Amino acid sequence: MNNQPGHQNSGRLRTRLRVESFFKLLMVVSACLVLASLVLILAIILWKSLPALKLSMITRNPGSGYYLGREGGILNAILGSLQVVFGATLLALAIALPAVVFLNSYLRRKSRLAELIRFALDVLWGIPSIVYGAFGFLIMITFHLRASLLAGLITVALVELPILSRALDETIKLVPADLKEATYSLGASRWQTATRVVLRQTFPGLVTAVLMAMGRGLGDAAAVLFTAGYTDKITTSLLQPVATLPLAIFFQLNSPFPEVQQRAFASAAILTLLILLISLASRSLSRRLSRHKIR
Amino acid sequence: MAFYRLSRRDRVPGLATAPFAFFPVALAAVIFLALLAKSWPLLSLKSLSSLIFSTTWLPSRGHFGLWPFVLGTLWVTITAFLLAVPVSILTSLYLSEYAPARVRRVFQPVLDLLAGMPSVIYGMWGVLVVVPLVGKYLAPVFGHQSSGYSILAASLVLALMILPTIISVSVEVLNSVPLSLKEAALSLGATRFEVIRYVVMKKSFPGILAACGLGLSRAFGETIAVLMVVGNVPLIPRSLLSPAYPLPALLANNYGEMMSIPGYESALNLAALLLLVIVVGFSLLARWYLVRISRRSG
Numbered sequence: 001m002n003n004q005p006g007h008q009n010s011g012r013l014r015t016r017l018r019v020e021s022f023f024k025l026l027m028v029v030s031a032c033l034v035l036a037s038l039v040l041i042l043a044i045i046l047w048k049s050l051p052a053l054k055l056s057m058i059t060r061n062p063g064s065g066y067y068l069g070r071e072g073g074i075l076n077a078i079l080g081s082l083q084v085v086f087g088a089t090l091l092a093l094a095i096a097l098p099a100v101v102f103l104n105s106y107l108r109r110k111s112r113l114a115e116l117i118r119f120a121l122d123v124l125w126g127i128p129s130i131v132y133g134a135f136g137f138l139i140m141i142t143f144h145l146r147a148s149l150l151a152g153l154i155t156v157a158l159v160e161l162p163i164l165s166r167a168l169d170e171t172i173k174l175v176p177a178d179l180k181e182a183t184y185s186l187g188a189s190r191w192q193t194a195t196r197v198v199l200r201q202t203f204p205g206l207v208t209a210v211l212m213a214m215g216r217g218l219g220d221a222a223a224v225l226f227t228a229g230y231t232d233k234i235t236t237s238l239l240q241p242v243a244t245l246p247l248a249i250f251f252q253l254n255s256p257f258p259e260v261q262q263r264a265f266a267s268a269a270i271l272t273l274l275i276l277l278i279s280l281a282s283r284s285l286s287r288r289l290s291r292h293k294i295r
Numbered sequence: 296m297a298f299y300r301l302s303r304r305d306r307v308p309g310l311a312t313a314p315f316a317f318f319p320v321a322l323a324a325v326i327f328l329a330l331l332a333k334s335w336p337l338l339s340l341k342s343l344s345s346l347i348f349s350t351t352w353l354p355s356r357g358h359f360g361l362w363p364f365v366l367g368t369l370w371v372t373i374t375a376f377l378l379a380v381p382v383s384i385l386t387s388l389y390l391s392e393y394a395p396a397r398v399r400r401v402f403q404p405v406l407d408l409l410a411g412m413p414s415v416i417y418g419m420w421g422v423l424v425v426v427p428l429v430g431k432y433l434a435p436v437f438g439h440q441s442s443g444y445s446i447l448a449a450s451l452v453l454a455l456m457i458l459p460t461i462i463s464v465s466v467e468v469l470n471s472v473p474l475s476l477k478e479a480a481l482s483l484g485a486t487r488f489e490v491i492r493y494v495v496m497k498k499s500f501p502g503i504l505a506a507c508g509l510g511l512s513r514a515f516g517e518t519i520a521v522l523m524v525v526g527n528v529p530l531i532p533r534s535l536l537s538p539a540y541p542l543p544a545l546l547a548n549n550y551g552e553m554m555s556i557p558g559y560e561s562a563l564n565l566a567a568l569l570l571l572v573i574v575v576g577f578s579l580l581a582r583w584y585l586v587r588i589s590r591r592s593g
Contacts, residue, residue, distance in 0.1 A: 020488035027389035030382045038409050041420050095315050102312035120319040126578045128516020130543045134567045135326050191308035219413025222518040226551040246415040268416050
């Protein structure tokens with residue numbers, strides 16, 4: 001490429017630079033496209049929801065005739081979603097945490113068994129939440145359960161489990177081996193090292209993983225579609241059906257009444273706000289908690 | 296051996312945590328077997344290929360051809376994938392190689408937020424913006440009549456949904472390319488784009504492929520957003536502007552209430568099983584390919 005006389009070379013350089021600026025233009029255009037469409041989503045939801053965004057939306061249950069456009073709110077769905085998500089995340093964490101500890105402290109990294117478990121987690125991660133919903137429904141029939149908070153919560157926990165385990169696994173892998181070896185050399189057992197050093201060291205990662213899983217659970221409609229049911233009241237027992245925000249949005253949007261549709265937009269804005277809060281909390285918490293990490 | 300030799304005080308916690316670690320393996324197997332068992336009544340009557348490749352879906356007359364749904368899934372997912380991949384690779388290249396720090400600081404939280412956005416919200420946006428856009432403006436350009444509820448609308452919504460995931464993973468991959476490699480290429484007189492093409496892309500190809508795989512597997516199973524804009528008509532789709540009925544939408548619309556017609560329950564469980572097999576099959580394929588690439592490059 002460099003053996004030609006100078007003027008020819010500069011001509012080729014010009015085409016090379018032209019190619020460069022062409023592709024750079026393409027990149028800038030697509031980046032703008034992405035940013036614009038993403039901002040557009042937020043803007044349209046906010047704009048559409050403004051007329052129906054009243055305080056009564058979050059302080060009241062649907063009254064009689066709510067679905068015909070009369071008074072009421074979606075307190076039932078907000079509380080219901082939180083009940084489902086907190087329960088599901090606790091359940092998923094109760095399985096994921098010991099699983100990941102076992103995977104990282106009791107199994108050799110490259111062993112067949114560890115690879116099998118990680119592979120199963122990858123497979124589970126890829127299973128669509130609608131299939132978990134169907135599976136949850138099959139469990140329900142088998143145990144003669146009705147659509148309820150319990151069934152919804154279990155199904156959402158199944159959806160969250162691979163997300164949580166993989167995120168935990170990734171953060172635990174990053175703990176330096178020196179740190180573990182140092183505690184072993186002081187005579188600590190694997191269990192002591194795992195719980196008092198490794199988990200403490202990965203605590204910020206754990207918090208972000210939990211919040212990420214909560215965000216996914218909160219927005220997942222397909223998993224609760226057959227399993228959680230729907231109700232206009234506030235759920236007080238594990239065996240009662242429960243309302244959830246994504247389904248509230250979905251049902252209200254399908255209504256022929258414009259007032260009800262507007263409330264779907266308002267409910268969407270509320271759900272977006274919750275997701276935003278979770279994502280902000282995860283950012284600031286992980287920053288604050290990381291101060292205590294040994295580097 | 297897979298296990299370390301455990302000291303006595305480690306045996307109890309080791310034994311106590313082991314079942315939790317095997318839970319994922321058992322769960323994956325149980326899901327597969329449960330769906331297989333539930334679809335068995337139909338599978339024992341008709342051959343699998345006649346169920347999958349038959350095009351008539353008339354549950355009330357006992358015709359359970361799943362081909363329109365399989366095709367609907369493939370059309371929507373693959374179109375979305377083709378729309379999303381070039382845009383997201385270009386965007387992540389811009390973000391990692393050209394963009395000033397300020398732009399990156401704006402992009403990152405927006406991408407995070409949008410990756411976590413619930414699908415019902417994307418679906419709502421699709422109904423509000425994309426469906427009218429396709430029906431009123433895009434379809435007439437191509438000389439078609441369309442309500443707007445179409446494969447194209449679903450693919451656009453779906454592409455937008457998987458963009459943030461693909462971009463954030465790709466940016467991470469691109470940022471991990473060693474600076475010394477890029478500097479070496481620059482010092483030999485390469486332009487920045489040539490560095491991207493011959494060094495950065497080459498080095499990060501497997502990682503970007505993995506990012507696209509993540510996006511693809513998310514796209515396959517996406518239910519609510521697609522269901523809201525795709526039209527849900529169980530016919531073989533003829534063009535991008537015709538409606539379709541992907542497998543997840545079929546399940547979402549019918550799964551809860553399938554008791555009355557004989558064979559219907561089995562057919563829907565078979566649809567769930569089929570979806571599971573397609574998604575897992577694709578991810579296994581991607582995995583196998585990645586392993587092969589990483590072996591070849593040493």
